[in-house]
Every structure is written in structure tokens, then in C-alpha cells.
Amino acid sequence: MHSSTSHKHKVVVTRNLGPDIMPLLLDHPDLEVITWPEDRVCDRSWFLANLPGASGALVMLSEKINAEALDKAGRTLKVVSTMSVRYDHVDLDAIAQRGVKLGHTPDVLTDAVADLSVMLALMAGRNSKETTSIVQNGEWPNFNWAPFSFCGPQLSASSFSPTRTAGFIGFGRIAQATLARLIPFGFTHCLFTGNPTSNSSSSVASSIQAKYPTLKAVRRVGLDELARESDVVFVLAPGGDKTYHIVNEAFLKQMKKTAVLVNTSRGTLVDSDALIKALREGWLWGAGLDVVEGEPNIGLDHPLVREPRCVVLPHIGSATNESRLGMATLAAQNLIAGVLGEPLPAELKLTK
Numbered sequence: 001m002h003s004s005t006s007h008k009h010k011v012v013v014t015r016n017l018g019p020d021i022m023p024l025l026l027d028h029p030d031l032e033v034i035t036w037p038e039d040r041v042c043d044r045s046w047f048l049a050n051l052p053g054a055s056g057a058l059v060m061l062s063e064k065i066n067a068e069a070l071d072k073a074g075r076t077l078k079v080v081s082t083m084s085v086r087y088d089h090v091d092l093d094a095i096a097q098r099g100v101k102l103g104h105t106p107d108v109l110t111d112a113v114a115d116l117s118v119m120l121a122l123m124a125g126r127n128s129k130e131t132t133s134i135v136q137n138g139e140w141p142n143f144n145w146a147p148f149s150f151c152g153p154q155l156s157a158s159s160f161s162p163t164r165t166a167g168f169i170g171f172g173r174i175a176q177a178t179l180a181r182l183i184p185f186g187f188t189h190c191l192f193t194g195n196p197t198s199n200s201s202s203s204v205a206s207s208i209q210a211k212y213p214t215l216k217a218v219r220r221v222g223l224d225e226l227a228r229e230s231d232v233v234f235v236l237a238p239g240g241d242k243t244y245h246i247v248n249e250a251f252l253k254q255m256k257k258t259a260v261l262v263n264t265s266r267g268t269l270v271d272s273d274a275l276i277k278a279l280r281e282g283w284l285w286g287a288g289l290d291v292v293e294g295e296p297n298i299g300l301d302h303p304l305v306r307e308p309r310c311v312v313l314p315h316i317g318s319a320t321n322e323s324r325l326g327m328a329t330l331a332a333q334n335l336i337a338g339v340l341g342e343p344l345p346a347e348l349k350l351t352k
């Protein structure tokens, strides 16, 4: 027999997670599940109105978890479980002060985002925006082929460009999975920036070097050297104040004219105005962006959307069936564990 409703823990879930995942919550004997009923981003007013008395909340990147929301939930709240790896929508100080646990979904999306990072490097280098629009607009029959039309820099090493250098701004799980995919393309050099206070970067470099003996060099470098030397720059550091506009005009000016910039982390890391200028003036070859400052308000009139060598995707890095099922499962497990006072399978440790 299920316990009566009054003994159940109320949990607020801001999206229906579908028939594979919802039963984990709905059939759980200790939970009373309140789910946002619509197939769109949850209204703030609905969220706040349902929080009082909740023991847990399972949220998306779209929900701001700040003092307002936490205070609405009140003292009953034990856990916030976000279905995302990143947590820049969460006020970490506010949540730590209230002793609420935070669960997130690392690892399960690493491969999906690494796949997409390589895809964007290929798309930006190979003029995919202009070339697909030729076909989509029915212009292929009139297309005047020429020996060098639509050529772009090749991702793989070749006799013309035997060294290939990948530069990573941020060198965590996703960056390292991206590097793994670039080894068969013949990449020869790996540069990365890292947390300047961490002293483990030389051991990171030597373990990567040992793993991939075909790499001629693996080094942690400063941003200037990374900009100057890389054939592809992958932006894969977390968002937040410390990384705001880390790719700015000074950085872009130093890039190779044949290099490509890929951002699959957060829009705030790349100064959009500087990137527009850089693309217009040919400081770099092209850009592949899965995230843009100010998203999702990126319309047809946005200058980056209009740039022929800038491929923009609507933040779909983790959008594989496999990854989203993994994320939703882990988010549900984090929620349940937090509500029952058990260790979370993936807890972000907060310092008070």
C-alpha cells in the first residue's frame, strides 16, 4: 500500500520528462509530483505558486533558481535537481546558505556535446551555411562550378597542412572527449587554458600525451598563444563572471585567418560584437556557435545569423536521444535521493 498523500514529499517538476522517465517519479510511493502541464517553458508564476511546501524541484536551464524561488519553497526544500550539466541559472550562494542540495547531470551529455563540437568545426570550415542554402533555395541547377569555389580549410591534416592544432578554452570532460575525436583527423598539437589556480595542469598534459602518442605537443598556454597557434579554437569553459567575454576583440585579432571558432558552452564567453567585426573583416575563417549571448532571442536580423561563415544552432549540444534520456534519468534520481535524504548520484558540492 502506498502511504497517504499527507506523508508524501511534494516535488515540483517543470517539464514533462516523457513516458520513459516520468514513471520513476509518478510511481514512487513517497512522492507527490506536481508537473507543469504544458509543452513549453514553465511560467514563472506557476513555478513560484507551486513551490511552497515542496521538498524538491526538478528544473531546466530556463528556471532561475534564486533567493525568490528558494524562499517561496521555504524550509521544506531539500534539493534542487537541474536537468543540465551547467548551473549558471542557479544562485549558488543563495542555495548553499539555505542548506539545499544541488544535483546536476554531468558525464551523460559529454559525448553528445563533443560530437556536436566536431560537427560545428566541420560545418564552419566547410562553408556549410552558404552551401546548404544554395540547395535549399533551389539554386544548385544554376550553380557555376569553379575549381576553388566553396573551398575552406580542411579539418584533417594533409600534405599541405601537416600540423593541426586544437586549442581548448577550458579543458574538462567535454574538451577532452572532443580531443579524442580529433586524433583520427590527424591533429598533432593540443593547447589548452585552465584554471590558473590549479597546479595539476602539467599532470593533465602528461596524461593526455601518454594517451595519444601521435600528438607532438600537449601544453597549457595563455590565451594569446592559444589564439595565435590554433587551427580550431573550442570554447568549453563554464559561464559566469570569470569567463565573461574571454573571447574578445584582442583574442580574435590574433587568430589565424584560416582558423575556426567553436562555442558549445555558454554564449557569454564570446563577445558577439567583436565576433561580428572579426568575421566581417576576415580575422578568422568562420565560427560555429551552439550558444549565443542573449539566446533564445536571436532572430533573423541578428548580425551573426546573417554572417555567411557563421553557423548558428539553437543550443542543441546535448540533444541526442541517448544523452537526454541519461540526463532526465539522472535528474530524477538526484531529485529522489535528495528528497529522501540519501546521497545524490551527481551532486554539485557547494561551499557555504
Ligand SMILES: O=CC(=O)O
Residues within 6 Å of the ligand: 083, 084, 085, 086, 087, 109, 317, 318
Ligand atoms: O547546456 C546544457 C547544459 O548545461 O546541460
